[in-house]
Amino acid sequence: MTPPVHEHDGAGSRHAHTGAWIAAVLRRRIAAGLLTPGSKLSEQKLSVELGVSRNTLREAFGTLVAESVVVRIPNRGVFVASPGAEDVREIYRVRRVIEPSAVLWGTPAERELEAMDAIVRRAAEARDAGSVPGMADANQALHQAVIALTGSQTLQVLMDRVLARMRLVFHTMSTTPDFHPHYVERNIGLVACLRAGRPEEAARMLRDGLDAAEGEILARIEARAPDPEVRHRAVPVTPIRNK
Amino acid sequence: MTPPVHEHDGAGSRHAHTGAWIAAVLRRRIAAGLLTPGSKLSEQKLSVELGVSRNTLREAFGTLVAESVVVRIPNRGVFVASPGAEDVREIYRVRRVIEPSAVLWGTPAERELEAMDAIVRRAAEARDAGSVPGMADANQALHQAVIALTGSQTLQVLMDRVLARMRLVFHTMSTTPDFHPHYVERNIGLVACLRAGRPEEAARMLRDGLDAAEGEILARIEARAPDPEVRHRAVPVTPIRNK
């Protein structure tokens, strides 16, 4: 039995708005894969486990629902979101609009170019070392750097949420193939184009890369789930009874 | 005295999740200008006025905070957001990324082109009739149609929120000048470009229009508030005691 003590789950601040804190804890657990997609988050269990009131937990659920990290089904409870093929398509719709636009019209200063250079160098090292998580991290970092070109806080948090959702997609796939080496090369070319002052070409390259990635992931997803959209009942994929 | 009865505030659905319902009511009141920017939303008063529990009202506040329609200051309460110059800049950062990208890479079908044609025609009629709200509505409709080109639900709701924020900006300005006739012409040209199959030119036109609009609004804002950013104390602009 875990005692109802507040695990010092990083982010030390003691009691800065308990609801947001609980939301952060759950967000981290979901991102780490401790809470698998489709599993139910029972109000009673979690409230005693985290040592907060059911009301406060409910508030946390609210923010998580707003972020689409969990799904609330009325009178049934909240479940960790399990994104399907349509969700993947939506994710790439968003990325295809925002990221190419960022490289096309965001004028990168020398600072930013240097940062992106460092990132792709790190990615290349990770590839040579065969480190898949290293490549994944670098890939993610590069996309965040691209978003940063817009200078918009709003777009930053939006894309952070999209990325969190993408991580959930990967969690639903038991075997994650490594298309990452492909991406490393693409990203190198992208930064080179930006350096050369050819934003149109960079944007086109980015769009092609996104199309390719979406295609691969969709193929991988739809192979496993021949009936991806038909989730009208919104039933959790696996009624996992956590613990 | 308004009785604590639930005003049948449109959007008929009877009691689909009370918290969301209350949030919708408040959202509408704010958009309508009944709740002016900077005014405080007292938990006690509103809970009795709307006939819901303080807890439920709190949940509604949570969603409104997530939408940045209201601002919560710890231990002080929630206030209707009063966007300043920096917020306007952020709004246009977002629009400059998303809207030109939508017209550039979203391939409009005949249906959508026709819809946009109808909108600009409506705008022209409103201009000839001297109807400022008519022009404003048409302008808003056109931008929503542009966003719809992406086919992305996520971007749609994002831009809806941005637009709501923009409405708040206008509410903070006592006198709203009508730059709308300018926009009508611009929009006509934009749709024409799209019809002619020149998305690059349309995108450029859209960007120029956004730049111009931002400039005009910023000038109007910074003239009134020579010290726009210094809101560290986050004090409501006017400590309005509503009623």
Place this chain on the structure above:
DNA sequence: ACCATCGGATTGTTGAACAATCATTGTCTC
């Protein structure tokens, strides 16, 4: 095998209570 009914469990919502914090007022000192 199919359908209805019932019971238990979980969610949705409320009301009251308490601690913590902020704003205001009043008092004291200089």
Place this chain on the structure above:
DNA sequence: GAGACAATGATTGTTCAACAATCCGATGGT
């Protein structure tokens, strides 16, 4: 009289306990 300081009152943050409404699963009848 002006400013620092403490007491007071009001509001928010959070918890607890309760109830109605709903859903899930099992039981039982045909």
